[in-house]
Amino acid sequence: xxxxxxxxxxxxxxxxxxxxxxxxxxxxxxxxxxxxxxxxxxxxxxxxxxxxxxxxxxxxxxxxxxxxxxxxxxxxxxxxxxxxxxxxxxxxxxxxxx
Numbered sequence: 001x002x003x004x005x006x007x008x009x010x011x012x013x014x015x016x017x018x019x020x021x022x023x024x025x026x027x028x029x030x031x032x033x034x035x036x037x038x039x040x041x042x043x044x045x046x047x048x049x050x051x052x053x054x055x056x057x058x059x060x061x062x063x064x065x066x067x068x069x070x071x072x073x074x075x076x077x078x079x080x081x082x083x084x085x086x087x088x089x090x091x092x093x094x095x096x097x098x
Contacts, residue, residue, distance in 0.1 A: 003017065003030060004017075005018050010034070012036055012039075014037065015032075016033055016035065017031070018030075018032075042056055058083055061083055062079070065078070065079050
């Protein structure tokens with residue numbers, strides 16, 4: 001069974017693995033690496049893409065609600081609501097107006 005692709009956040013970057021088939025006989029190649037993006041500490045002003053803005057916005061919401069317990073449905077749903085509102089107001093609205 002071939003290894004699975006993955007990306008796992010580790011502090012200031014992402015540890016990743018990607019498999020592909022290439023060359024004669026379609027040999028399987030496994031590439032791994034670590035990409036530093038500093039999304040653990042970047043501010044919204046430092047974001048370089050929509051993805052980074054989204055990551056930072058969600059990170060800030062979770063930091064603000066770190067005392068909440070994900071085992072408590074009401075608290076979990078409140079955080080989901082905040083994240084959804086962030087998407088609606090920040091990202092979806094901007095895409096429709098540009």
